Amino acid sequence: MRVLIPSIAAVPVLALAACSSGATTADAGPPRAGGTLTLAVGSNPDCLDPQQAGTNASLNVGRQLVDSLTDQDSATGEIKPWLAQSWEVNADSTSFTFHLRTGATFSDGTPVDANAVKTSYDGIKALGAKSQLGVGYLAAYSGATVVDPQTVRINFSSPNAQFLQASSTMSLGLLAPAAYQKSAEQRCQGDGLIGSGPFVFTSFKQNSEIVISKRKGYAWGSSLWKHQGEAYLDAVNYKIVPEPGVRTGSLLSGQLTATTEVQPVDEAQFQGNGFTEQTRPNPGIVFNLQANVSRGVLSDDKVRQAITKGINRPEVVDTVLSPNYKPATSILASTTPLYTNLSQQLAFDPAGAAALLDADGWVSGPDGIRVKNGQRLSASVAFAAVFNQSQSVLELVQQQLKKIGFELRLDQRTAAETVQLQQTGNYDFFWYNVTRADPDILRLTFSTKTTNRSKLAPGNPIDAPLEQQAASLDPAVRKPAAEQAQRIIVEQAYSIPVFELTQVVALGPNAHALGFEASSRLQLFDTWVSGA
Incomplete structure (x- = not known):
């Protein structure tokens, strides 16, 4: 599955001025x-x-x-000061009060003060769908209050514990008030x-x-x-x-x-x-096959669970990728705060997959693909080659699933077409990952009250833990709720994790x-x- 490239002498290079060799990392001295x-x-x-x-x-x-109100420790997930020296959050996580440091300025010389924060957050909210990430972080944003020049209160209409982490991202990074005199396209x-x-x-x-x-x-x-x-x-x-x-x-x-x-x-x-x-x-949702459970053979939970067992994730990493990548062990990557290790549920088990399909009435057809009541055990996966190895990974997964009698058809699209498919839900499987250093990315993706990419019916049990983890910053509340959500997604195979992007x-x-x-x-x- 590896792609061969020419020897380096045959590889074209950029028309740039060459750099001197300089010192190695070991003997470079101080910065x-x-x-x-x-x-x-x-x-x-x-x-x-x-x-x-x-x-x-x-x-x-x-x-x-851009700078952000806070920063996030990449090792621990803890939120740390940046433009805000300190903050308070009310009991139901609907109001966040930030106390700004003094002396910070935008590159036009204007101060980074409470009014600038309000202007920036109002501007992000006004972008709507143009703010590809920020619109989700501020979905319940009801406005900002300037308490005093160095104190700003960010308000939400519903509990929004994820916002504290969102305030550390560049998607909610601050721009000067003058920036909003330009159009979104100009910026x-x-x-x-x-x-x-x-x-x-x-x-x-x-x-x-x-x-x-x-x-x-x-x-x-x-x-x-x-x-x-x-x-x-x-x-x-x-x-x-x-x-x-x-x-x-x-x-x-x-x-x-x-x-x-x-x-x-x-x-x-x-x-x-x-x-x-x-x-x-990357933290967040790993590369996965997101199932549309409302159509075709993927409406059968036994089929989805068999597919989960039929994928050999270590083989994907060892054959197509490298030791820098990891087989998925949950729907969340292992670098995501409140990640839960579900490697046993994602273990390669072709015998278990066959047993599930046998019991479900799927029998082997003439070409090895199973059939049931005249229906072929087949589904397509829509993907864009945003990650260069996506097609190679999916071709190997296709071979693995064929061995349990499942036909995975590859449907490559442009990036623009995949965005449209996401919006319409016109897919069997959707191949993607989402980077976010907070488990709330699961709510934004799987909740029946948000984007609901798996097309789950209203009232699905997944909603309760997703809402619980969104309502409290208390780890004693948030961690078990996030774990329960991960378990439901994996065990019901609403999504089939494959590998962690690095x-x-x-x-x-x-x-x-x-x-x-x-x-x-x-x-x-x-x-x-x-x-x-």
């Missing part, structure tokens, strides 16, 4: 200021405004431009993108590059960052390079400082010889301390380059 990080990304950002963006390419830029292109972050927008050439520059005088970084003051880098030059082989060749030849989206087949080339890899599994970034010898925030987006404040 130093200055220099430019030349970083390849795999796609043209759909929008640079972090309040609107939804793709990794976009968010990896936008995260550097997507960088026009009026006025944040308070450690970098400022410089230029955007479609399908070519994005440049951001150091914010002079920046002094209000997250409490989780390794140093205070200004960022080390003078600039970051994001090169838009869709072809994995070109990214690989350009980094190996010294024409890039680092590259995102390293493919599994290329990883070994960046292990040693001065190159390093930075990896982090961000793999390769660094050349001159790049150091590239980091990830809790949602596995790049954090470049502490990053520095040697040999500059």
Whole structure:
């Protein structure tokens, strides 16, 4: 299942000025200021405004431009101070009061104060569906109250415990009031993108590059960052390079400082010889086959449960991916706060799958695919090749399921078409993942009162634990509710988890301390380059 690539001598490279080899990570010495990080990304950002963006390419830029009220510890999931020094939450999680630090300003010189927070949150709410992630975080937003210049209260019409974590994301990062004098479309292109972050927008050439520059005088970084003051880098030059082989060749030849989206087949080339890899599994919903339980053979829970048992997840990782990836052990990735290990329920068990189908009346047909009352045991999976290995993974899963008598038909679509399918529900299986460092992503996806991607009937038992975990920040309440929700989804096979997505970034010898925030987006404040 692995894809062969030409030898590196035959791989095309970018037309960039080559970098000097410089020091290795081991002997580079202490961090130093200055220099430019030349970083390849795999796609043209759909929008640079972090309040609107939804793709990794976009968010990896936008995260550097805006600050958030809070930050989230990527190791523990704990919420920590950033623009807000402290906060209080009322008993039913409908009101969140933030006390802002003093001295922070936007890049146009205006203060980051309570009025700016209100303007920004009102602006995100007004975006509606254009705010691909923020619209969900602020679904029950009823407004913000300016208590005093440095105190703002964010109000919701229903319990919303997930908001505290959402306040740490770049999707709810703050823009200056003046930014909203520009249209949403203008902000997507960088026009009026006025944040308070450690970098400022410089230029955007479609399908070519994005440049951001150091914010002079920046002094209000997250409490989780390794140093205070200004960022080390003078600039970051994001090169838009869709072809994995070109990214690989350009980094190996010294024409890039680092590259995102390293493919599994290329990883070994960046292990040693001065190159390093930075990896982090994405929190949130793992790559999975989301079942539409309202149609076809997938309306039968025994069929869905048999499919769960018929997938050999370790084989998927070992054959198509790499040791940097993990087989799914729940519907949530293991890096998600309040994750529950359900690896026993997701164990490969072809005999168990066959027994379920036998008892359910499905018998082997002439081509090995089971049939029942003239109906073929078959369903399609709609997918877009956003993750390069998706087709290879699904082809292997297709082979695995054929051995238990199930036919999985692959239906590749464009990214735009998959968005439309999500909205209409016109699919059998839907292949996707969602990054979010909070278990509430399950409510936004599975609740019959929200997007309900599995098309569950109203009153499904999944709703109760999803609402319970959304109503309280108390771990004694939230953890068992989140666990129950994960168990219901996996045991009823509303979704069939396959593997955890991992961000793999390769660094050349001159790049150091590239980091990830809790949602596995790049954090470049502490990053520095040697040999500059």
